[in-house]
Each structure stands twice: as structure tokens, then as C-alpha cells.
Amino acid sequence: MILHPGVLALITGSAITLLMLCYAAINGAMIFFAWNYNSSSASQLALERKTYLISTLVNYGLGFQIIAFVLFIFTMDDIHRLFVGAMCATGSLNANPVGWYALLSKIIVFFLSGFWIALNYIDQQAEQYPLVRLKYALLGGIVPCIGIDFTLQLTYFLGLEPDIITSCCGSLFGSGGESTASSLAALPVFPAMVAFYSLSIILISVMVLNLAFQAGVFRYLLALFSALFFVLAIVSMISFISVYIYELPTHHCPFDILQQEYNFVGYPLYLTLFGGVYFGMLPGLFQPLKNTAGLAEIVAGVEKKWVQCSMISCLCFIAFVTYAICLSKLTYFL
Structure with missing residues (x-):
């Protein structure tokens, strides 16, 4: 593994974000099954307060995933000088082929994160939060994707060694x-x-x-x-x-x-x-x-x-x- 600032930031930030989103997904599942906007019970009022907090937490977590995509690309380009034979990000990714799968997962997570943030924005504009169940159901599908992304990213970084001779774009x-x-x-x-x-x-x-x-x-x-x-x-x-x-x-x-x-x-x-x-x-x-x-x-x-x-x-x-x-x-x- 290479102790590069970008690598450390991606691993640390992604790990924290994954934990945040897992916590949000668990609470989202509870909200999904108990939500009833037409009810005026104390439990429903508590859910309405919780859904705002959970949605905010998810927004920040998914926002980081969008930023992490750009940081991943920047880091791949920046660390290429550490590998013999590498002249750009292609050489960095070739140094451990798992990197290409990590890049693909980053692209998928980028769009999924953006779609959820937009969906949450629409939901919060409506008085009755009609998309609560939908957005938390989708969150339950997005979190595993982020988990896979984190696993691929970690596997890629752990497999990088400075003495690797890699091929590049040529x-x-x-x-x-x-x-x-x-x-x-x-x-x-x-x-x-x-x-x-x-x-x-x-x-x-x-x-x-x-x-x-x-x-x-x-x-x-x-x-x-x-x-x-x-x-x-x-x-x-x-x-x-x-x-x-x-x-x-x-x-x-x-x-x-x-x-x-x-x-x-x-x-x-x-x-x-x-x-x-x-x-x-x-x-x-x-x-x-x-x-x-x-x-x-x-x-x-x-x-x-x-x-x-x-x-x-x-x-x-x-x-x-x-x-x-x-x-x-x-x-x-x-």
C-alpha cells in the first residue's frame, strides 16, 4: 500500500461515509415500515423529525461519494510517478487491475448518489413527504453498491507497491x-x-x-x-x-x-x-x-x-x- 495523502483521504473518508450510510439505511428501513403521514401519533412525529436528520446525513454521505470520484481520478494521475513504466493514470490503474473495476464502480456510485440527492430534494419540497418510502428503499440498494465500491477501492490500494513495473497507455x-x-x-x-x-x-x-x-x-x-x-x-x-x-x-x-x-x-x-x-x-x-x-x-x-x-x-x-x-x-x- 502507498501512503499517499489522496489514498489515505479516500480510504478514511469512504470508510466513515460507509458507516454513516449503513446507520442511515438501518434507520431508513425502520422509517419505511413504520411511516404513516396521516397518523398524528407521537411515534409518527418522531419519525418525521428523524427522516429529516437521516436525509441530511445521507445527503452529506452521498455528496462525499461524488467528490470522492473526482479525488480518485486526481489521485490516480498523481501517483503514477511512483511506478516504473507509468506516465499517467492508466499506468496507476494497470499497476493493480482491480483499479479499473474500482473506477467503474466510482462512476456508477457517482450517478446513483446524484439521483438520490435529487429525489430527496423533490421529496422535501412536498408537504406530505410522499417519497419517503421510495427514497429509503433506493437507499437500501445504493448502500451495498457503495460497500462494493469501498471493497474494490481498498483492494486496489492495498495491492499497490512502489516496486511494481506497470504498462501504460501506449x-x-x-x-x-x-x-x-x-x-x-x-x-x-x-x-x-x-x-x-x-x-x-x-x-x-x-x-x-x-x-x-x-x-x-x-x-x-x-x-x-x-x-x-x-x-x-x-x-x-x-x-x-x-x-x-x-x-x-x-x-x-x-x-x-x-x-x-x-x-x-x-x-x-x-x-x-x-x-x-x-x-x-x-x-x-x-x-x-x-x-x-x-x-x-x-x-x-x-x-x-x-x-x-x-x-x-x-x-x-x-x-x-x-x-x-x-x-x-x-x-x-x-
């Missing part, structure tokens, strides 16, 4: 390899660009329709295209975006762009991408809540802000990508 994202990453790197650049910008136009058009009309079908379409855009954006990052940033037709690593050498451009790229996709999925995911008594106006009022946030984030991401391509000295297309 072997993993080389177009001549047989891995999935190599296959993505080998995609022709021009067709990938056409697909990326075509889906970008479709996504922004759907956002405009969502701002102009209230039909639920547009909310579902936005969630669908946001998810598709996330996948295609990651593929494009490997296929051509990184190529133009590095100005090297053979360099497809999605992690080197996080480094100072490239002005840390990866951070605004990934933050706007994740933010745009997250806010873009919320209106579609929460559309069924409009059928719940007392929530139709609340959801309708907040989903416009979600669409606006998603549009701003996605436009910024597309602008960053376009700016990098236009300023690049590379003219490699095929």
Missing part, C-alpha cells in the same frame, strides 16, 4: 492491440467525429424541445439521448478528441489530458460531460413522479432548471472539444 490504447480500448483507438477519426457531432445536434435539439413543450415523451427522449451521448463521448475521447489535444495520431489515452502538460484540460471536459449527462437524465427518470399526488407542479418547476443545466454543460463540453480540434496543429482525419 500498450492499452494502442490501435494495434486486441483489447476493447485498442479497438476504440483504431476507429476511423472522421466517421467518429461525424457520429459525435450528429448526436450532439440531436441532443441539443431534444433539449430545446424539452424547454418548449411539457410532453413526457421529450423527457424520456432526453434521458435516452443523454445516456447515449455519454457512451459516445467516452468513445470519442479515445478515438479522436485526445488525438487532437496531444497532436499525435497514435496517442489515444483519455487520462493524459488531466496533466499540467496539457493545461489540465481534461478536468473541464469530464466535469461538463458528467454534469450534462446527469442533469439530462433527471427529467426522464423523474417523469413518473408527476403521477404522485402533490408532486406534479414541483417536478415540473425543477425539471426546467435541470434541462437548462444540462444544456449549458453539454454545450460547454462540445465547445471545449471543438476549440481543441480547431486550435490543434494536427490535420489527421482518416
Whole structure:
């Protein structure tokens, strides 16, 4: 194990957060089975006070999980210098292959945490807390995911040793390899660009329709295209975006762009991408809540802000990508 500040912060913070969320899940289960808003008993009043405190605790815990995702990426990039053969976060993750599973779990927990926080916000805007049972049932499913994430993260960090000789992005994202990453790197650049910008136009058009009309079908379409855009954006990052940033037709690593050498451009790229996709999925995911008594106006009022946030984030991401391509000295297309 490497005693790096980021590693210690992630392990300690994640352990404390997991304990907090386990405590919250246990109390949430008690609230789930005993909740009856129509009752005026002393036990119900106690539950109403408790649910506010538990929800606040969960908000902070899941908020840490979102921050921990960014810290994990930063730490992976920062510790690469400790391994022979590593030049970026790819080398750090290859030093113990469990790291790739930890990264995937971080992404999943990032979105699950964000969805629960948004659900809790909607619930607390309503007078009768109609989503209490739903949000605590979901919490019961999220906590095991966070437990798995913590286990993968701890296993990864415990398996790291400074004397490990690791491979880096040249072997993993080389177009001549047989891995999935190599296959993505080998995609022709021009067709990938056409697909990326075509889906970008479709996504922004759907956002405009969502701002102009209230039909639920547009909310579902936005969630669908946001998810598709996330996948295609990651593929494009490997296929051509990184190529133009590095100005090297053979360099497809999605992690080197996080480094100072490239002005840390990866951070605004990934933050706007994740933010745009997250806010873009919320209106579609929460559309069924409009059928719940007392929530139709609340959801309708907040989903416009979600669409606006998603549009701003996605436009910024597309602008960053376009700016990098236009300023690049590379003219490699095929």
C-alpha cells in the first residue's frame, strides 16, 4: 500500500461515509415500515423529525461519494510517478487491475448518489413527504453498491507497491492491440467525429424541445439521448478528441489530458460531460413522479432548471472539444 495523502483521504473518508450510510439505511428501513403521514401519533412525529436528520446525513454521505470520484481520478494521475513504466493514470490503474473495476464502480456510485440527492430534494419540497418510502428503499440498494465500491477501492490500494513495473497507455490504447480500448483507438477519426457531432445536434435539439413543450415523451427522449451521448463521448475521447489535444495520431489515452502538460484540460471536459449527462437524465427518470399526488407542479418547476443545466454543460463540453480540434496543429482525419 502507498501512503499517499489522496489514498489515505479516500480510504478514511469512504470508510466513515460507509458507516454513516449503513446507520442511515438501518434507520431508513425502520422509517419505511413504520411511516404513516396521516397518523398524528407521537411515534409518527418522531419519525418525521428523524427522516429529516437521516436525509441530511445521507445527503452529506452521498455528496462525499461524488467528490470522492473526482479525488480518485486526481489521485490516480498523481501517483503514477511512483511506478516504473507509468506516465499517467492508466499506468496507476494497470499497476493493480482491480483499479479499473474500482473506477467503474466510482462512476456508477457517482450517478446513483446524484439521483438520490435529487429525489430527496423533490421529496422535501412536498408537504406530505410522499417519497419517503421510495427514497429509503433506493437507499437500501445504493448502500451495498457503495460497500462494493469501498471493497474494490481498498483492494486496489492495498495491492499497490512502489516496486511494481506497470504498462501504460501506449500498450492499452494502442490501435494495434486486441483489447476493447485498442479497438476504440483504431476507429476511423472522421466517421467518429461525424457520429459525435450528429448526436450532439440531436441532443441539443431534444433539449430545446424539452424547454418548449411539457410532453413526457421529450423527457424520456432526453434521458435516452443523454445516456447515449455519454457512451459516445467516452468513445470519442479515445478515438479522436485526445488525438487532437496531444497532436499525435497514435496517442489515444483519455487520462493524459488531466496533466499540467496539457493545461489540465481534461478536468473541464469530464466535469461538463458528467454534469450534462446527469442533469439530462433527471427529467426522464423523474417523469413518473408527476403521477404522485402533490408532486406534479414541483417536478415540473425543477425539471426546467435541470434541462437548462444540462444544456449549458453539454454545450460547454462540445465547445471545449471543438476549440481543441480547431486550435490543434494536427490535420489527421482518416
